[in-house]
Amino acid sequence: MKLLKPWITVLVGYLLLKFGVPLVGSVLHPGTWPVVPTSVMKMYVFFMVAGALLINSFSEEGYNASIGPVMDLYTNPAKGRLRMGVILVVGLFGAYVAYQYVKPTFDAPVELRSVHPAPPSAAKAWGKSYNLQTLKNPFREDTANLAKHSEEGGKVYYQNCYFCHGDMMLGKGPYAEGFNPMPANFVDIGTIAQLTESFVFWRISTGGPGLPSEGTPWISAMPIWHHLLSEEEVWKVIIFLYDYTGHKPRVMAEHH
Amino acid sequence: MRSTKGIMTVAAAVALAVYFAALTGPAIAAAGDVKNGETVYMKKCWWCHGKEGEADGPGADFMIPPPRNFADGVYKYRSSAPDSDLPRDEDLFRMISDGMPGTSMPAWSKVLDEKQRWDLVAYIKSLTDMFEDMENPPEMAYPSPAPSSPDSIAKGKQLFKDAKCFECHGEGGKGNTIKKLKEESGAKLWPRNLTQPWTFRGGNDPKDIYARITSGIPNTPMPAHAAEKTGAGKLSVEDRWHVVNYVMSLADSRMEVKEGEIVVKGVYRETLPTDENDPAWDIAEGTTFFLVPQIIQDERIYDPSNNGILVKSTFTDKEVAFLLEWDDRTRSVKGDPTSAMLAWGALGSDGVAIQTPLDLDNLASGKPYFGHGDASRPVSMMYWNSGDVEKGQSGSMFSTIGSGKKDVSDAAAAGFVSTGSYKDGTWKVMMRRNLVTDAKDKDTQFAAGKYIPIAFANWDGSNGEIGSKHTLTTWRWLLLKPETGSAVVMVPLMVFVLLVAGQFIFSVVGRKED
Numbered sequence: 001m002k003l004l005k006p007w008i009t010v011l012v013g014y015l016l017l018k019f020g021v022p023l024v025g026s027v028l029h030p031g032t033w034p035v036v037p038t039s040v041m042k043m044y045v046f047f048m049v050a051g052a053l054l055i056n057s058f059s060e061e062g063y064n065a066s067i068g069p070v071m072d073l074y075t076n077p078a079k080g081r082l083r084m085g086v087i088l089v090v091g092l093f094g095a096y097v098a099y100q101y102v103k104p105t106f107d108a109p110v111e112l113r114s115v116h117p118a119p120p121s122a123a124k125a126w127g128k129s130y131n132l133q134t135l136k137n138p139f140r141e142d143t144a145n146l147a148k149h150s151e152e153g154g155k156v157y158y159q160n161c162y163f164c165h166g167d168m169m170l171g172k173g174p175y176a177e178g179f180n181p182m183p184a185n186f187v188d189i190g191t192i193a194q195l196t197e198s199f200v201f202w203r204i205s206t207g208g209p210g211l212p213s214e215g216t217p218w219i220s221a222m223p224i225w226h227h228l229l230s231e232e233e234v235w236k237v238i239i240f241l242y243d244y245t246g247h248k249p250r251v252m253a254e255h256h
Numbered sequence: 257m258r259s260t261k262g263i264m265t266v267a268a269a270v271a272l273a274v275y276f277a278a279l280t281g282p283a284i285a286a287a288g289d290v291k292n293g294e295t296v297y298m299k300k301c302w303w304c305h306g307k308e309g310e311a312d313g314p315g316a317d318f319m320i321p322p323p324r325n326f327a328d329g330v331y332k333y334r335s336s337a338p339d340s341d342l343p344r345d346e347d348l349f350r351m352i353s354d355g356m357p358g359t360s361m362p363a364w365s366k367v368l369d370e371k372q373r374w375d376l377v378a379y380i381k382s383l384t385d386m387f388e389d390m391e392n393p394p395e396m397a398y399p400s401p402a403p404s405s406p407d408s409i410a411k412g413k414q415l416f417k418d419a420k421c422f423e424c425h426g427e428g429g430k431g432n433t434i435k436k437l438k439e440e441s442g443a444k445l446w447p448r449n450l451t452q453p454w455t456f457r458g459g460n461d462p463k464d465i466y467a468r469i470t471s472g473i474p475n476t477p478m479p480a481h482a483a484e485k486t487g488a489g490k491l492s493v494e495d496r497w498h499v500v501n502y503v504m505s506l507a508d509s510r511m512e513v514k515e516g517e518i519v520v521k522g523v524y525r526e527t528l529p530t531d532e533n534d535p536a537w538d539i540a541e542g543t544t545f546f547l548v549p550q551i552i553q554d555e556r557i558y559d560p561s562n563n564g565i566l567v568k569s570t571f572t573d574k575e576v577a578f579l580l581e582w583d584d585r586t587r588s589v590k591g592d593p594t595s596a597m598l599a600w601g602a603l604g605s606d607g608v609a610i611q612t613p614l615d616l617d618n619l620a621s622g623k624p625y626f627g628h629g630d631a632s633r634p635v636s637m638m639y640w641n642s643g644d645v646e647k648g649q650s651g652s653m654f655s656t657i658g659s660g661k662k663d664v665s666d667a668a669a670a671g672f673v674s675t676g677s678y679k680d681g682t683w684k685v686m687m688r689r690n691l692v693t694d695a696k697d698k699d700t701q702f703a704a705g706k707y708i709p710i711a712f713a714n715w716d717g718s719n720g721e722i723g724s725k726h727t728l729t730t731w732r733w734l735l736l737k738p739e740t741g742s743a744v745v746m747v748p749l750m751v752f753v754l755l756v757a758g759q760f761i762f763s764v765v766g767r768k769e770d
Contacts, residue, residue: 074759075766083763091756095748102747104740106519108733109707158303158315163551163558167300167362174319174360177513178548179730209625218623218633219731223552244299 003065006052013048017041029188113181116195117215125205125226133252135198137235140249146239153240156233164221169245179221186245193247197238200249204234288345293379296372304360309383319360320559321457322443329384332473333458338482340393342386348377350459358455358563396470398463402497404504412502415486415495424477425450429506430681431585436598440475444600446561446585446719447478449681451508455563465500511564511583513544520578520710522569522736528577529570531675532686537579540568547582547714547727552627553659557725561585561716565608565729571736575671576702577688578638580608580712587678588717591645601720606678607641608685609713612700612734614655616708623709626730628656636665636700638687640674642717649676651687655698659724665698702736710734 017036025034036044057063073079073086123130139149157165164183166173171185184191192200202210208220225234242249298307304319306312309326316323324331333351334343352373355363364373381387402408416422416429426432429450437445453460458468469491472480483490491499521541529536545567549560561584568579588595588606596603613624614634622633629635640651651674653665670693676685691702702708709731715721 071766074763075769077767087756087759087763090759091752094755095752098748098751099744102744104737104744106521106735106737108516108518154303155314158313159318162303162315162360163318163549167303167360168364168367170366172362175546175548175551178546180518209630213622216622218625218630221552221626221730228554 003056003062006055010045010048010052014045017044111216113216114214115181115190117212119199119202120212123202123206123210126231130198130201132198132202135201137197137201137238137249139235139239140197146243149236149239150243151240153233153236153238154244156229156237157240160225160229161237169241181216181220183221186241186247189247192241192245192249195250196252197242197249200238200241201234204237205231288374288376288378290375290378290382292372293375293377293382296368296376297379300364300368301376305380309380315360318558320444321359322439322441323360325441326380326383329386330474332475333464333468334471335396335463335467336393336471337396338471338480342390342393344395345374345377345381345392346395348380349373352376354459356457359457396467398466399493400497401462401466402494402501404501408498408501409505411495412498412500412505415491415499416502418486419481419489419491419499421499426585426681428680428682429503430583432681433585433598434594435477437477444559445476449583449585450503451506451583452511452563453504453507454512462500462504465503466496469496469499510542511544511566513546513564517543518545518732519543519707520567520569520732520734522571522576522704522734524704524737524739525570525572528572528575528688529579529686532579532677532684537568537570540570540579542566542568542579542581543732545712545729545732547712547729550627550713550724550726550728553724555724557721557727559719560721560727561719562714562727565712565714567712569734569736571691571702571704574690575688576691576736577686578610580610580683580685580687582608582683582714583681584678584683584716585681586716586718587642587683589642589645590717595718599718599720602722604715604717604720604722605641605643606683606717607639607713607715607726608676608683609640610638610687611635611711611713612702613709614698614700616700616703616706619709623731625658626711627728628659628661631657636698637662638672638674638689640676640685640687641715642676642678642683649674653689653699663698665695669694670699704736704738706735708734708736 018041022033022035026032053066055062056066073083076083119132121132123132139146142149162173163175164173164179165171165186166176166183169186171183171188173183176183186192203222205224205226207224208222209217209224211217211220229237238249241247297305302313304311304313304315304323305326306316306323311323311325311327313323329342331343331347333356334340334347336342336344336347351361352368353363353365355361364376368376416425423435424431424433424437424447426447431447431449433447437447439445448456456464458464458473468478470480470482472478479489481489481491481496483492486492486495520543523540525536525539527536543566544564547560547562547565549557551558562582564582566581568581570577584606586595586598586606588599588603590603590605611626611628612635613619613629614636624630624633624635634655634657636653636655638651638653641649643649651667651672653667653670653672654662655665656662667689671688671690673688674685676683678684689699691704693699693701700708710733711729711731713726713728715726721727
């Protein structure tokens, strides 16, 4: 029983990783089931198994009980047939694992990409330079007319943005599936809800090619909007995005 | 045992509850609240459908098909009995909930609850007087479907011809029409490609197809076929089912994009296929990519017609070849009267392009911009187009450092060959060139065994697609897989021998120690 304990711990740990972690994720983000990546899973299971073996080998009797049956299998003259079988199965399993590594596949290579790279301190658009630390949405203060600005921003959105970002702002517009990375989901708490309006302004105005290299500017289909829209239109579409989703833009602490 | 029984009972109760909840749908429909519906509509729907429901919202001009005009009260997709002009409430509810594949209408069930969707049904019905004092029409009867069989499909095929379905939908069903079609409003309309059931707006269940054939699609040239007896373009109930079975048999999943498949699988061969129709292409496995409109730089295009491209590749020690296949309703050749008659806007040629980075050795630090590259990272293109009546089709190779900044390459020196042919609504184009060329500053130097970024562009010349108005893919991958070497056998074999030998030694040593 004592020897079984570490193994039960391993099993519980495995189940927590396999189902517990995705469950927490599904509660935080309903509709998702974020599994632990296989490579990370393998690593954890390896350490848990190694740990269990280590704990069981602390005592002489534990060591014998763990290793004893294995030694018996390989050395007991009465178990010749079983031994042959185990030796073959272990060999074949090793060959199978090796084959999985060397067999020809057409799997796509893994590419890393930073979704929200650090913004530069200044951005250039419409032939001007903007200080992103101090930049504010000029329409945000005009609270009396915010609904009007939002509707005008909405018009910009449905004539330019919805094709990819979608009618529901979920990043699932009619052409979204043709792009990789997928267009941003504005309803998700991980996008505009975490960003300042100046960051959003920078990302829209300079588009994919305006990203630093960790943001893989070469593959983002986000247009350089300052080529296609006016500065006012960009600020208004930002008002619309926050208004429609109900998110509040992040505000930087004022320096005193 | 007892607990298992308990679980079963609970499961049955839940299943029954869900079943009855589903049955009560129409009851909620009757209770749809116009006022609540208006609130939702003014937040989510008017942007395309317009504030008065007249299909004139800000987004309306940027989509084909255009949004439904609720003020007209004419609906395309309905399951009501054929003698009714109105859709059923359930039809409106379904279109709102599930959206319409291949259009801008998304599945609102993702963000609106059932009550809100029924409220919307009530509200959009209030935008026209068509529904005033009208009962919800009864559902169409779906009498005794003829089960699908080779015989039924053959009958359906003949009826498809007799009832002149092929005139718009094409002989193979790819929508390769011989007539120019319009919505009643005059809006551009391309007939459905029946080999792509995942794009059927009103659903692809046999019942949906039966309903379309029976009642037609109002506002479009698709006529109603319901009749007691077959003849004069009409079809009997039984014959409509044969046509349904024929339409179902046309489905071709090769052109459907498979999620996660982003690699063109280059297969090694001793010799290359001679042209695009060479049966030798059958050995290569194709990968299909979405084609999306170029909405990134001016001039942009919002109403593309072609939606996917299937790519195959094979290579030898010297050359690489690509087969590009896409469904296109029109063979567009400049100067051709049929092409001109079918075209929307100025007639252009059909075309296709393959883009790869010029320099494959420095990709770790970044790729070229997917749209024509940039000054620091140029791209290399292989291009083919259907040309014009006089000169015929042609191909070329060039490199670019951004849109419109091209440098033509010596295609003949690169061994470049391109040929294309159009049949029954499908273009097949083969492009071939030497892996390695002398023009290292203009041509990609292909090599086996490495992942090569690759992108595609496509033009439908009858759909106003000229110059920057085209469809495209962003970067995907090409892998020219070297011939499977001995490693694939040797490595597992060595692991096997080592493991077996190791265990034997362990066993022998262990016994000696005993």
